[in-house]
Structure formats: C-alpha cells, structure tokens
Amino acid sequence: MAKKNKKFYLSTALPYVNEFPHAGWALEIIQADVIARYHRLLAEDVFFLTGTDENSLKNVRAAEEEGMSVKKLVDRNAKKFHELKDILNLSFNDFIRTTEERHIKGAQKLWKACQKDIYKKSYRGLYCVGCEEFYKENELENGLCPEHKTRPDLVEEENYFFRLSKYQDKLKTIIESDEAKIIPQVRKNEIISFINSGLEDICISRLSERGRGWGIPVPGDPSQILWTWFDALSNYVNALGYGENSKKFQEWWQKNENKLHIVGKGILRFHGIYWIAFLLSAKLALPKIIFVHGYLTSAGQKMSKSLGNVIDPFELVKKYGCDPVRYFLLREIPPTEDGDFTYQKFEERYNADLASGLGNLVARVVTLAAELKTQKSNLKNRASKGSEGEDENEVFIAPETQNLKLKEEIKKTQQKYKKALAEFKFNEALISTWDLISFCDKYIERERPWEKSEKQLSIINNLLFALDNIAQLLQPFLPETSEKIKKQLKTKKSQPLFPRI
RNA sequence: GCCGGCAUAGCUCAAUGGCUAGAGCAAUUGCAUCAUAAGCAAGAGGUUACAGGUUCGAAUCCUGUUGCCGGCACCA
Numbered sequence: 001m002a003k004k005n006k007k008f009y010l011s012t013a014l015p016y017v018n019e020f021p022h023a024g025w026a027l028e029i030i031q032a033d034v035i036a037r038y039h040r041l042l043a044e045d046v047f048f049l050t051g052t053d054e055n056s057l058k059n060v061r062a063a064e065e066e067g068m069s070v071k072k073l074v075d076r077n078a079k080k081f082h083e084l085k086d087i088l089n090l091s092f093n094d095f096i097r098t099t100e101e102r103h104i105k106g107a108q109k110l111w112k113a114c115q116k117d118i119y120k121k122s123y124r125g126l127y128c129v130g131c132e133e134f135y136k137e138n139e140l141e142n143g144l145c146p147e148h149k150t151r152p153d154l155v156e157e158e159n160y161f162f163r164l165s166k167y168q169d170k171l172k173t174i175i176e177s178d179e180a181k182i183i184p185q186v187r188k189n190e191i192i193s194f195i196n197s198g199l200e201d202i203c204i205s206r207l208s209e210r211g212r213g214w215g216i217p218v219p220g221d222p223s224q225i226l227w228t229w230f231d232a233l234s235n236y237v238n239a240l241g242y243g244e245n246s247k248k249f250q251e252w253w254q255k256n257e258n259k260l261h262i263v264g265k266g267i268l269r270f271h272g273i274y275w276i277a278f279l280l281s282a283k284l285a286l287p288k289i290i291f292v293h294g295y296l297t298s299a300g301q302k303m304s305k306s307l308g309n310v311i312d313p314f315e316l317v318k319k320y321g322c323d324p325v326r327y328f329l330l331r332e333i334p335p336t337e338d339g340d341f342t343y344q345k346f347e348e349r350y351n352a353d354l355a356s357g358l359g360n361l362v363a364r365v366v367t368l369a370a371e372l373k374t375q376k377s378n379l380k381n382r383a384s385k386g387s388e389g390e391d392e393n394e395v396f397i398a399p400e401t402q403n404l405k406l407k408e409e410i411k412k413t414q415q416k417y418k419k420a421l422a423e424f425k426f427n428e429a430l431i432s433t434w435d436l437i438s439f440c441d442k443y444i445e446r447e448r449p450w451e452k453s454e455k456q457l458s459i460i461n462n463l464l465f466a467l468d469n470i471a472q473l474l475q476p477f478l479p480e481t482s483e484k485i486k487k488q489l490k491t492k493k494s495q496p497l498f499p500r501i
Numbered sequence: 502g503c504c505g506g507c508a509u510a511g512c513u514c515a516a517u518g519g520c521u522a523g524a525g526c527a528a529u530u531g532c533a534u535c536a537u538a539a540g541c542a543a544g545a546g547g548u549u550a551c552a553g554g555u556u557c558g559a560a561u562c563c564u565g566u567u568g569c570c571g572g573c574a575c576c577a
Contacts, residue, residue: 058577123575161575186505189505189506193504193505199574201575202574211577229575352527356539365535366536427514434525445533445540500537
C-alpha cells in the first residue's frame with residue numbers, strides 16, 4: 001500500500017504581461033522555486049503554481065501603444081514569462097493564464113458564490129478621458145490630470161460592490177490568530193492596522209466599455225466586467241479545478257492545510273484582506289501562509305524604463321549562467337526587505353562565494369581523490385592485472401564518516417538550514433551552507449591530504465562525504481550545480497563549476 | 502499630516518540589559534602549494550546617527566533631535 005505523502009501547495013502572484021519580465025519578478029519566482037524543491041526533497045507532494053494576469057486594462061493600453069491586438073500582445077508576453085522556466089530552471093507544475101477558459105469559468109463561479117455579499121451602487125469619480133482612468137483628488141496636480149493637464153470629469157456609473165465591511169471582525173481574528181499567517185511580522189502589523197482603521201465595501205466591477213470589452217463578464221450582466229483583482233485572485237483555486245469542482249481542487253485546496261502564497265509587498269492587501277474575504281464569503285478554505293517579499297532595486301533606485309536601469313533576467317543568465325543568478329538573488333537580497341542589484345555586487349559575490357568558495361573546494365577535493373584513485377589502481381595493476389571495477393569504491397563517498405567533529409558540523413549546518421528555510425530566510429540557509437564549505441577548507445589545511453600518509457584515504461573520504469552533503473543542501477537553491485558536484489564526486493573528473501570573472 | 506519600523510567597521514549584516522560590540526566581503530602582512538592566483542592565519546579597521554535620562558551595568562530600556570524607509574482603500 002502506497003503511503004500518502006503530505007501535500008504542499010504554493011503559488012506566486014500573477015504578473016501583468018504589459019511588459020517583459022524583469023529581475024524583480026525573477027526574485028519572487030526563484031524564491032518560490034526553492035521552497036517547492038525543498039518540500040519535494042522532504043518527500044512531500046508539491047503543487048507549484050504560477051502564471052500570468054492578462055485581463056487588466058494595462059494590457060489593453062500596452063497593445064494599443066504597440067499597435068497590435070490585445071490577444072496578440074498577451075500571447076507574446078505570456079510566452080516570454082513562461083520561457084523563464086528553462087532560463088531560470090524553475091520547477092512549477094502549472095502555469096495559468098487568466099484568459100484561459102478554466103480561469104474564466106472559475107472566476108465567474110466565485111462571483112456567484114459571493115452573490116449574497118454583492119450589491120449594485122452608483123460610483124462617482126474624477127475621470128480623465130485622455131488617460132481613460134479615474135483619479136483620486138490627491139493624485140491631481142492643481143485639480144488637473146498630471147498626464148494631460150486637463151480637468152477630469154465627474155463621472156457617475158453603476159458598479160457592483162462587495163460587502164467587505166461585513167467581514168471586518170472575522171478578518172481581524174483570522175490575521176491576529178495566524179489562522180492565515182502573514183510573514184513577516186511588520187506586514188502582518190500593517191494589515192491589522194489597516195483593518196482597524198475600518199473596512200469599507202469595495203467596488204468589484206467595471207463598465208465593460210471602459211476596457212474595450214477586454215475582461216471577464218459579470219455573470220448575468222455583460223455590460224460589466226470583473227474588477228481585475230477579483231478576477232486575478234481566483235486563479236489560485238481555478239488552476240486546481242474550482243470551476244468544475246474537481247477532485248484535485250478538493251484535495252489540494254479544501255482538504256489541504258499546507259497552502260502558501262508568495263507575494264510582493266505592494267499587493268499584500270489584496271491577498272491578506274480581499275482574497276481572504278472572498279474565500280470566506282464563498283465558504284472556501286483559506287490559505288495557511290502569505291509570505292511577503294521585498295522589492296529589488298537597481299543601483300539603489302526603483303527599476304524603471306525611464307531611468308533605463310531595468311535588469312533583464314534573460315541577459316543576466318546569458319552572461320553569467322542560471323545558478324549564479326539564483327545564488328545572487330537568494331543570498332544577497334534580504335528575503336523580506338528591499339535589496340539592491342548592481343553588477344559590481346553580483347561579480348563580487350560570484351568570485352568570492354562561487355568561484356573561490358564552492359567551486360575551488362570541489363576542484364581541490366576532486367583532484368585529490370582522483371590522484372589517490374590513480375595511485376591505488378597503479379599499485380593494483382602491478383600486483384594483479386585486471387581486477388577492474390573494485391577501484392570505484394576505493395575512494396568513494398563514504399556512506400558514513402567516522403569523524404565525529406565533521407559529523408557534528410554537518411548536523412549543525414542541517415539544523416540551521418532547516419530552521420532558516422522554515423522561516424523563508426533563504427540567505428541564512430546559504431550562509432550556513434557556506435560555513436560548512438569554510439569548515440572543509442580549514443580541515444584540508446590542517447590535515448594536508450596531499451601528503452602521503454595512512455590517514456590520507458580517510459581524510460579524502462571524509463571530504464567527499466562532506467561535499468556530498470553540501471551538494472544535497474544546495475539542491476533546492478542551485479539544482480544544476482548540485483547535480484554537477486554529485487557527478488564529479490562519482491567520476492573524479494574535475495571541471496570548473498564557476499570560472500572566475 | 503497620522504501611524505509604524507530602522508540607523509552598528511569602507512560595504513552587507515550579527516549581538517535573551519552582562520566577558521574586550523562580533524562575522525563575511527574588500528584592503529595589509531605572514532604561512533601553505535591539493536586547488537579556479539584559490540586556501541589558512543594574524544593584525545588593522547567602532548564616539549553603536551546625535552543629545553539627554555534610567556541602571557551596579559545600555560547597541561539593547563525611556564525622552565527628544567536628525568536622517569532613511571514602509572503603510573494610510575477601490576493605483577479600472
């Protein structure tokens with residue numbers, strides 16, 4: 001009888017596809033990938049979801065600027081986002097686009113499930129015809145549109161509203177008690193203080209003509225489309241088959257405790273409040289954890305087209321390779337705060353940690369092991385010809401080591417690593433791993449395994465054992481490098497992992 | 502403006518109110534030569550933003566000042 005593994009569901013946010021992906025998005029999806037791979041290592045069944053948000057008016061406008069149909073634009077850009085899978089070695093299981101039938105069906109089903117909390121009301125706002133956008137009073141410059149320098153019209157239209165106010169107390173309890181846990185604490189506090197300031201009902205539909213008909217129609221009222229956030233958030237259940245109430249949906253969402261959303265700090269409210277409220281209204285299960293990461297800046301500034309400082313993950317990988325990019329983002333950027341990218345910092349990290357640290361250690365150990373292997377097989381050949389095959393095991397990764405100090409060091413590293421990952425502290429998990437690398441360098445220096453001695457074999461075995469463990473720890477972070485190390489330990493053929501820059 | 506957070510070595514960050522405030526990177530010197538000029542060791546680097554206060558004792562707690570950051574609803 002096959003044992004049922006623990007299930008683990010995680011999602012990234014869905015990025016707008018009005019532009020190509022930048023390195024900030026790479027940060028989020030790489031963080032998610034590490035968590036997914038780590039849980040697979042723990043022998044859990046993992047479902048890792050990502051995708052693209054395509055119904056936004058932003059996409060309509062981007063298409064107009066480029067003079068192409070919206071469909072064509074979102075197809076082209078969504079493809080680019082999906083290409084990151086190969087470029088960054090991502091292991092997501094599903095990629096949902098909000099223009100897919102399964103999504104549309106699910107979003108409309110969620111709307112109907114929330115029906116008792118939805119009502120129609122007229123909405124008044126300041127509307128700029130040029131921008132085709134509503135502005136708030138404080139967004140205007142001297143009462144004029146900042147873009148067109150014209151006076152916006154006071155427009156009134158009927159929209160559907162969601163009774164968010166009704167859920168205020170319930171939401172407060174859920175967030176405060178960690179029934180849906182927001183990590184880190186500062187973000188949780190922000191959400192609580194936002195709830196405490198009083199929740200008003202929110203508008204969850206738009207007039208269809210404002211979006212040129214692009215968007216998901218409100219069930220029973222085709223003159224309106226779903227507000228993009230009501231639409232987009234439902235992807236987390238739609239990909240599991242909420243639309244047709246599939247077995248998959250029941251197993252992975254309704255009956256599964258381990259559900260994680262990974263989001264950027266800018267969209268926390270949509271997840272920590274609105275999404276929870278929609279789920280409560282529809283009487284669906286709630287996510288367990290919402291992990292909120294910071295943003296990636298470029299040379300200290302926000303990445304923007306006009307500043308020309310946007311970091312392109314495709315270029316980065318082309319120049320340095322996939323694992324160095326993963327390593328930098330996970331090691332250098334504090335997981336829950338903003339972190340900065342510069343080429344100088346990138347290359348410093350690369351040379352110090354990857355080339356001189358990990359790469360050099362693997363090279364020296366593999367070379368030592370290879371030399372010992374050659375010596376041994378020469379001796380053997382002189383004694384008796386052709387007893388091949390046994391050599392392989394002469395110098396091999398010992399399944400155990402007798403060196404208690406090394407054993408203890410590895411155990412200590414594993415514990416720190418585990419604790420760090422449970423708290424999404426990717427950088428700290430890597431720091432512990434690099435402490436073990438440094439321990440090995442000191443061990444080599446002390447034991448001098450390049451000198452012939454009786455201990456030589458056991459020293460090198462110990463090192464191979466340690467490196468095998470290091471490769472294992474690196475697997476979620478640097479999957480390709482982890483494989484390469486394991487292969488070199490086996491074949492004893494040294495090949496530079498990270499050539500110095 | 503209101504609320505919250507942060508300020509520690511050149512850089513990135515540690516330090517339940519308690520030993521001489523610690524690591525890594527960068528830089529200096531010595532040792533080593535298995536290794537990708539990589540490794541190891543040592544010394545150097547500090548008014549813990551500033552000014553007060555509480556305490557036997559403060560980076561840590563309190564007050565004030567300065568600076569930076571975040572949140573403050575429908576960003577369609």
